[in-house]
Amino acid sequence: MTSTHAAVELSGLTKTFGAVTAVDGLSLRVEPGEVVAFLGPNGAGKTTTIDMLLGLARPDAGSARILGGSPADAIARGRVAAVLQTGGLLKDLTVGETVRLTANFYRHSRSAEEVLERAGITDIADRVVGRCSGGQQQRLRFALALLPDPDLMVLDEPTTGMDVEGRREFWQALRHDARSGRTVIFATHYLDEADAYADRIVLVRQGRIVADGTTAEIKNLAAGRLVRATLPGADQAALAALPGVDAVEVRGDSVLVHTSDSDRIARHLLTRTEARDVEITSRNLEDAFLALTTDQTGA
Amino acid sequence: MTTALPTTATDRGVQADRRPPALGGFSPAALRIELRRVLRNRRTLAFTLIMPAVFFLIFGLPQRGQQLDSGNSVIAYIMVSLAVYAAMVATTSIGAAVATERALGWSRQLRLTPLRPTAYVAMKVVTAMALGLIAVCVEFAVGAAAGVRLSADVWLLTGLGAWLGSLVFAAFGLFVGYLFPAENVMQFIGPILAVLAMFGGLFVPLEVLPDVLQHVARFTPVYGVGELARAPLTGDGVSTGAIANLAVWTVVFAVGAARLFRRDTARV
Numbered sequence: 090m091t092s093t094h095a096a097v098e099l100s101g102l103t104k105t106f107g108a109v110t111a112v113d114g115l116s117l118r119v120e121p122g123e124v125v126a127f128l129g130p131n132g133a134g135k136t137t138t139i140d141m142l143l144g145l146a147r148p149d150a151g152s153a154r155i156l157g158g159s160p161a162d163a164i165a166r167g168r169v170a171a172v173l174q175t176g177g178l179l180k181d182l183t184v185g186e187t188v189r190l191t192a193n194f195y196r197h198s199r200s201a202e203e204v205l206e207r208a209g210i211t212d213i214a215d216r217v218v219g220r221c222s223g224g225q226q227q228r229l230r231f232a233l234a235l236l237p238d239p240d241l242m243v244l245d246e247p248t249t250g251m252d253v254e255g256r257r258e259f260w261q262a263l264r265h266d267a268r269s270g271r272t273v274i275f276a277t278h279y280l281d282e283a284d285a286y287a288d289r290i291v292l293v294r295q296g297r298i299v300a301d302g303t304t305a306e307i308k309n310l311a312a313g314r315l316v317r318a319t320l321p322g323a324d325q326a327a328l329a330a331l332p333g334v335d336a337v338e339v340r341g342d343s344v345l346v347h348t349s350d351s352d353r354i355a356r357h358l359l360t361r362t363e364a365r366d367v368e369i370t371s372r373n374l375e376d377a378f379l380a381l382t383t384d385q386t387g388a
Numbered sequence: 389m390t391t392a393l394p395t396t397a398t399d400r401g402v403q404a405d406r407r408p409p410a411l412g413g414f415s416p417a418a419l420r421i422e423l424r425r426v427l428r429n430r431r432t433l434a435f436t437l438i439m440p441a442v443f444f445l446i447f448g449l450p451q452r453g454q455q456l457d458s459g460n461s462v463i464a465y466i467m468v469s470l471a472v473y474a475a476m477v478a479t480t481s482i483g484a485a486v487a488t489e490r491a492l493g494w495s496r497q498l499r500l501t502p503l504r505p506t507a508y509v510a511m512k513v514v515t516a517m518a519l520g521l522i523a524v525c526v527e528f529a530v531g532a533a534a535g536v537r538l539s540a541d542v543w544l545l546t547g548l549g550a551w552l553g554s555l556v557f558a559a560f561g562l563f564v565g566y567l568f569p570a571e572n573v574m575q576f577i578g579p580i581l582a583v584l585a586m587f588g589g590l591f592v593p594l595e596v597l598p599d600v601l602q603h604v605a606r607f608t609p610v611y612g613v614g615e616l617a618r619a620p621l622t623g624d625g626v627s628t629g630a631i632a633n634l635a636v637w638t639v640v641f642a643v644g645a646a647r648l649f650r651r652d653t654a655r656v
């Protein structure tokens with residue numbers, strides 16, 4: 090019945106702090122079931138956007154809707170849950186008590202045992218929160234977010250401060266719990282996380298969306314791909330004249346084409362020339378990220 | 389499409405009940421955890437349960453055998469006074485705990501749950517009154533063990549007076565808690581409470597203070613509560629001044645706390 094609503098609908102969100110415009114007319118629609126990475130450097134406006142999405146900050150202009158309703162209503166109904174950097178925990182409760190206490194605030198919630206298990210912290214249920222590591226506290230916040238079995242999960246830099254193993258386990262736990270149809274939005278400045286866990290990447294810089302697409306599209310958008318083939322006597326000028334070609338290099342029998350449309354170049358090479366051993370390699374996301382988020386600074 | 393949707397229980401068979409919680413999330417189970425947490429806090433126990441009892445043993449016991457005009461013992465007077473003190477420290481500390489929870493970011497974490505801010509405050513008040521009741525009972529138990537003998541109705545009325553009067557200080561604690569988002573707020577409220585308790589006649593009878601201070605004391609917030617709680621013991625009755633004092637301070641702290649609370653919840 091709610092399938093006609095977007096999971097998240099942000100329209101023209103704007104927020105300024107003094108002279109600084111943190112979020113600048115940002116609009117975004119996320120469909121149910123999407124896993125979206127909100128990728129950008131520190132200070133890009135990711136956290137402010139998430140605060141407005143959850144109703145924790147009031148936009149100066151624009152609006153945020155969750156599953157067709159207000160953020161406050163979505164929270165009251167347990168349809169959205171979040172893991173935020175700023176959410177504090179009571180140091181003198183145990184991990185288990187914190188979960189049981191929070192479970193009581195919902196009309197219906199999963200059992201404390203179940204979410205502790207899913208967050209991978211059953212073994213520290215009796216530990217006082219003040220004696221937990223940063224990573225363990227983050228797992229606890231995650232366990233709390235799992236309580237209502239939300240339709241939308243929002244995570245703001247959830248693995249900050251975790252080591253590589255901790256990050257891997259965290260994402261594994263998130264994956265493991267993701268039932269079909271759950272929408273996930275996470276902010277991160279770890280490129281590999283966006284690359285590995287998101288279906289869609291929204292790249293933000295200075296409070297605006299500078300790119301929005303699948304991981305592959307984002308990579309392609311900024312840096313394109315490299316098509317390499319063995320083609321003795323390649324016609325460099327003819328290749329360079331094809332649409333979407335940025336540069337052509339000839340090294341002996343090899344030809345290297347930098348392009349934003351590798352499919353077309355590969356098709357051309359394979360159907361119109363004698364090229365063999367065609368390889369397509371993509372520049373990694375880091376290159377795309379750097380290109381999109383830093384090329385215009387100071388401009 | 390969305391008109392008839394009492395619950396979405398049929399949506400996916402095991403779909404969760406998506407209605408907001410009853411009573412804004414206020415629940416006895418959450419209260420139990422909250423109270424257990426409070427009773428585990430050594431600092432709270434030291435200041436609300438142990439210290440007043442020790443005061444009684446140090447300052448009260450030497451007066452054993454002396455009598456008030458009403459025929460009741462002086463140590464009973466001291467016991468009731470210290471019960472008022474214990475209860476007010478207890479309720480203030482729970483109310484002021486919102487400062488700690490705001491400083492830690494817990495109140496922000498709670499805003500990600502369906503718990504309504506009013507339900508949160510209601511739980512703080514109930515917890516404060518529960519600790520206040522325990523504080524009064526502990527002080528009375530120590531008194532009884534040390535030889536205080538009172539009739540059942542005087543035990544009950546003085547106990548109720550000390551306990552219910554401490555509601556004013558639950559409001560005071562909340563007021564302070566919303567005013568200063570500091571983790572260690574009780575460290576500077578503690579001494580303030582002690583001064584107020586002295587002006588309320590909880591540590592020494594007001595009659596021993598200089599005239600000017602006695603006069604000022606009648607306008608301070610503990611005076612009304614102290615008079616109310618001790619009235620059944622002294623047989624003096626409660627003066628209109630004491631009742632007015634209690635009423636005015638209750639309104640001042642409750643309104644102050646409510647205003648700051650609204651400011652806090654409106655700030656999104």
